Amino acid sequence: MxxxxxxxxxxxxxxxxxxxxxxxxxxxxxxxxxxxxxxxxxxxxxxxxSALGRNLRQRRTGGMGLLVPDLTDTFYGQLAEGVLACARSAGEPVMLGSTGGDPEQEAELIGMLLEQSVDRLIAVPSGDAETWAPAIRAGMTVVFADRLPAQPDHEEDPAAAAAHDLLLLDGLSPAPQSRPMDVPAVVADDRAGIRTAVRYLRGLGHKRIAFLGGPGQDRRVAAFGEAVGAPVDEELVVFGTGSRDSAYAAASGLFQSRPDLSAVVAGGNVLGEAAVLAARELDLRVPRDVSLVMYDDVPWAELCSPPLTVIAQPGRDMGYRAAELVLRAGTRRPRSVVLPTELIIRGSCGPRR
Amino acid sequence: MxxxxxxxxxxxxxxxxxxxxxxxxxxxxxxxxxxxxxxxxxxxxxxxxSALGRNLRQRRTGGMGLLVPDLTDTFYGQLAEGVLACARSAGEPVMLGSTGGDPEQEAELIGMLLEQSVDRLIAVPSGDAETWAPAIRAGMTVVFADRLPAQPDHEEDPAAAAAHDLLLLDGLSPAPQSRPMDVPAVVADDRAGIRTAVRYLRGLGHKRIAFLGGPGQDRRVAAFGEAVGAPVDEELVVFGTGSRDSAYAAASGLFQSRPDLSAVVAGGNVLGEAAVLAARELDLRVPRDVSLVMYDDVPWAELCSPPLTVIAQPGRDMGYRAAELVLRAGTRRPRSVVLPTELIIRGSCGPRR
DNA sequence: CTTCTCCATGGAAACGATTCCATCATGGTT
DNA sequence: AACCATGATGGAATCGTTTCCATGGAGAAG
Structure with missing residues (x-):
């Protein structure tokens, strides 16, 4: 030594x-x-x-923080790899935290990053705007990835808020000052992704299409509602809380309570996994009895039988772009980025029986 | 602000x-x-x-570093979750790096952590002892997880070195001073895991069993050799370099060059994935034409058809224990930990046709 | 030759905590 | 009453860097 x-x-x-x-x-x-x-x-x-002396002098720790809900979710793994790749090429360290989708843990981790004087943060947010207020107030440069925090002020109507977000991300900010947090975000084009999937299923003759959502997927839910057109059958939109168990319970409950549905859109790969498992358990054949489209293209989607038709979103790019934004902030005024999705047709969708 | x-x-x-x-x-x-x-x-x-002032005064950054090869590998995602859980409950930050399995990047990341004065590090090593010398010399508390670095001095006979490692981890250190690095490790009981799998396959009548390995799996290869008994058919042991493509190439090559094999043990989930894909591509039915056992129990193993028989190792625990060790170091002299594996029988193995 | 400008240079002050050490008060013992 | 032990307390040093500012010398312009 x-x-x-x-x-x-x-x-x-x-x-x-x-x-x-x-x-x-x-x-x-x-x-x-x-x-x-x-x-x-x-x-x-x-x-x-030594970074120690420099950090103290400049009153800031270099590098960036990264907060994701769960690293065993392959999509967040991809996203993290993107962030790390960008950080590595910039020679910057990354402080990682996993929130488990819990706003309280998220708030705690934000507090710890503040203590460390980390002033740049990339996050897949779980808490609402209130959770994020301390970070913003402290002058952190925050970039959201994959999704935006919920708006507590709109709580009487989350759908309206999400629709608002959709507009906002289209660059058609309907009422600029109505959104207090001016935080850039890197997200997938959920509206187009969901719409394409729903159209595809419609084209196969499906009428009763369900949506299996997870926490923080308000934008996808709103896009789904928009795509299927009013009135949305509320029973066909169900939610898990983020854990694999609750996703399974939600999927299983959905299949059992609505045997008339013929297609499901899962809002993420954990939900898709749950849907496959639940369908198998209930002896529903995919795609003969029920068609399935899953958000996220993960390596194992191809291994399922049948291979899953997915809405691919570029997780790695998303992380990389977010890291770029957060590093460039200060130089350039960061603007939100919407990345394209792609419907990859494999074998989990068939004509309505 | x-x-x-x-x-x-x-x-x-x-x-x-x-x-x-x-x-x-x-x-x-x-x-x-x-x-x-x-x-x-x-x-x-x-x-x-502020952590800044404290760090400078104590000439060390709190928290710990974590180096893994690839976060899109579900197993490393689990391991990272374990580390993060322990760190979170201790209120310590974690600096993450992804090496891509490349010793050079690993060395670079070690250098960066040194620059940050991070003096505790958990790593799934990709480089050899030489790569790790700088960290050790600098007085870092290092704990290896999942595997040990290769020994360059034994390079003329990696199998012997791995067998040595197996002994060492049994606590039967054959020649204590022959291993210069005295770094504790948290690993799975590869020997038992592989042996159980091979016995299981033998019990099903399989004679020609292949091993599909990845980088850093010397211990598993050695265990495989031990389990099948000499002489090992060299052609039945093949390697990928870590990427999904090379894993696929290795698997595909194996199936094509040795149509006589009837069972494969894949040394990790990425390799298992490749084996399933390659088998399907070559119209080999699992388990009718070829039986498959995969290391790592990942959520999607159950989704495959047939569901994959796996050697489960507790990735999350592994990370948690490693984090505990690295945090307790100084208090207690850390001793290596070997965690149990479990053969989970699903549907990917059948009797020799 | 003088004066002005410009650049290279080094001393010293910050940054925010911990920790050594001297000081002081208190209370108990001889 | 004198002395000592104990414990609370604050001043000041320290960690390694960046950055402000003053200084000095060299070259250009007058």
Whole structure:
């Protein structure tokens, strides 16, 4: 356990002041003679500036925070890989937290990041605007990914709020000042994704299409309502809470209470997994008895039998773009990004029986 | 963007010295009167000590680093969740890096963590002992998870080194000083896991059993050799490099070059996935034409058709235990942990045709 | 030759915590 | 009454960096 060389050691060994060393190493002005000398000595001593001193001086920890609900959800794994790839190429560290979809844990993790003076954060939010207020107030640069926080003020009508979000992300902000948080986001084009899927199912003759949603999927639910057209049969829209168990319970309940449905759109890969399992348990054949479209293209979608038809969204890109946004913030005013989805037709949808 | 209160603000507002505030907050001695007063003022100012100052003073960043090869591999997602759960309950931050299984990137990430003065690290190593030397030398507390780094000194006979590792992890260290790195590890009982799987396949009548391995799986390969007994048919042991493509290529090549094999053990879930895909592509029916056992129990193993028989290893526990070890280090001399595996029989194995 | 400008340079102050050490008060013992 | 032990307390040093500012020298312009 040898102690590392400090800037002072380098300065002494090179016969210059610490200020000069700092300048040379961070690209300030210096004569080519001293520059060479300092660089040589630094290399010789294997000097690497300590982030500790720098962080304290600049009153901020470099790098970025990343908050996701659950890393065993393959989609969030992809998203995290994207963030890490961007961070790595920028040489920035990433502080990771997993919220379990719980706003309270999310708030706690935000608090910890604040304590660490991490001032850049990428999050798949679980809490509402109130949960996020402390971070914003503290001056954190936040970028949301995959979804937006719920609006507590709209709580009497979440559907309206989600529709609002859809508009907002189209760049058609209907009432700019009505959304207090001005936080950029990187999300998939849920409206188009869902619409394409619903149209596809309609084309196969399906009339009773259900939506199996998870927490934070208000935008997808709204898009679904829009795609199937009013009036939406409320019973055909059910929700899990985020855990695999509750997703299974929701799927199973749906199949049992509405044997008349002929197609299901699952709002995420965990929900899709639950739907496959529940269908099998109830002896429903896919796609003969029920057609299934799942959000998220994950490697195992192809392994199912039949292989699952999915709405693919670019998880890795989403993470990468979010990381870019959060790093560029300050240089450029970050603008929200909507990434395209793609319907990948495999074998889990068939004509209505 | 309001600036946070510092310890100085609290001290002034409470009419005491900064030293006293620090003591009160970190559990030092203080009269109950001042203690109350300081706590009241701190709460009132919403004071939270900045990790920056503390880190610099203690010359170490709190929390821990976590290095995994790939977060889209569900097993590493589980492992990461375990680490995060432990860290969260300890209130410690986690710095994450994804190495892509590349020793060079791993070395780079280690360098970055060193720069951040992170002195506790959990890693699924990709590089060899040489890659890890800098971290050890710098006095980092390292705990390996899932596997151990390769030994470059044994390079003439990796099998012997892996067998050595197997012994070592049994607690039967054959020559204690022969392993220079004394780094604790949390791994699955690969030997038992593989042996159980091979016995199971033997019991079904299989004679030609292949092993589909990935990088860093020397211990599993050695265990496989041990389980099938010498002489091992070298052609029946093939490797992918870690990417899904190369895993697929390895699996496909194996099936084509050795149509006589009747069973495959895949050393990880990505390899299992590749085996299923390759078998399907070559019109090999599972389990009629070929039986398959996969390492890692992942949620989608049940979704396959047939559902996959797996060697389950407790990924989440592995991460949790590793985090515990790395946090307790210093208090207790950490000892390696071997976690049990379980053969979960589903439908991907059948009698030899 | 003088003066002005510009650049390289180094000393020193910050940043916010912990911790050493000296001081002081209190209370008990001889 | 003098002395000592104990415990609370605050000032100041410290960690390693960046950055402000003053200084000094060299070159250009007058």
């Amino acid at each position: 040898e102690k590392r060389a400090t800037i002072k050691d380098v300065a002494e060994a090179a016969g210059v002041g610490v200020a000069t060393v700092s300048r040379v190493l961070s690209g300030g002005s210096a004569s080519s003679h001293t520059r060479e000398r300092v660089l040589a000595v630094a290399a010789q001593l294997d000097y690497r500036p | 309001e600036k946070r209160a510092t310890i100085k603000d609290v001290a002034e507002a409470a009419g005491v010295g900064v030293a006293t505030v620090s003591r009160v907050l970190s559990g030092g001695s203080a009269s109950s009167h001042t203690r109350e007063r300081v706590l009241a003022v701190a709460a009132q100012l919403d004071y939270r000590p």
